[in-house]
Amino acid sequence: MTAMTTRDHIVAAANQLFYRQGYEHTSFADIAGAVQISRGNFYYHFRTKDEILDAVIGARMAETQAMLDGWEAESESPADRIRSFIKILIANRTDIKRFGCPVGTLTTELAKLNHPSQAGATELFSLFRTWLSTQFRALGCEKDADRFAMHVLARSQGVATLASAFGDEKFIRREVGEMCDWLATTTAAAASIEQEKD
Amino acid sequence: MTAMTTRDHIVAAANQLFYRQGYEHTSFADIAGAVQISRGNFYYHFRTKDEILDAVIGARMAETQAMLDGWEAESESPADRIRSFIKILIANRTDIKRFGCPVGTLTTELAKLNHPSQAGATELFSLFRTWLSTQFRALGCEKDADRFAMHVLARSQGVATLASAFGDEKFIRREVGEMCDWLATTTAAAASIEQEKD
DNA sequence: GTCTATACTGAGATAGAC
């Protein structure tokens, strides 16, 4: 089960390099070098660079889904689950300071390349969006669930972008704190409205 | 005065292309084609691609400064000035939906390329940051001025990133509205604290 | 499945004529 195929190794290496160097700036030679295989062998597994990108996006989709499922299993409280999401900014702060958010930066790059896999990258965002939406709905924010989901996503993206530009870790922690405050007041307001209904 | 030199034309074309296609993905041929000059002539004006990038960053610095000065001249109210900043998201919505924020996306790209001009791109952010800071200070938020400036910058960045991913214009308008609400409550709170001091 | 060798392309960059 633990035996990773060469293909898996390629996808894992490409995943990292696309994140750290960007998709376009990463060459076959870079990936082949990281996996320690020849460029020729490379083409046995993937015929084009676009194919690797799709495989990487697929891998990230699976990773992300697993992470979301994990948070769902870890806690019964939707608010705690949302906080788990917000706090990945802190958990991944070292990488975020250097390379930004993996989802946001890939989406941005593919948009500029007008790349056919743009939609695939956006699906990564959608995965978070619908999951966050579900949590907010569980908190009684039926009408505003998607709005809140997008709000949380947007603020996280902004924090990642600026943290990367200024390399500022304190800023990340501060903004995460403020997002948690926002979550508390917002869900409290939703709860009191729910109570009024009774 | 209105006579643009060839150099100016190159910088203007590069500025647009770097924004729309990204720095790396834009070739000399692209720029030369846009300006309608030969690639050879190109090198009379700029010896390397990095030199063009620096010229583009310089041009953006000047543009940005002029815009900030304009807002400063347009209104005596710091809150109105900050709103002018927030509302560029709406004014530039068409481009933002397609290509994101010019500052944020450039910074992100250069970070991945580990490009020497990274610092120059970050200065563009700093221009906004210190200007916003000044406005918040004028509103009596002495202690929180920079914190608020970064907060506004981050939220704008996040909105630009997600608007680009989902191509959603309503989302931009909604978030701009919420940022203006935030500004109103935040400055109101600062004002009342100021009053207490008297 | 993995390798070496190689073809092809586009991009950055230079030399020198006009």
Next chain:
DNA sequence: GTCTATCTCAGTATAGAC
């Protein structure tokens, strides 16, 4: 200041041996 011609190199991709 502008052009054409040309060089070099990196990157994608293929063919075919093992």
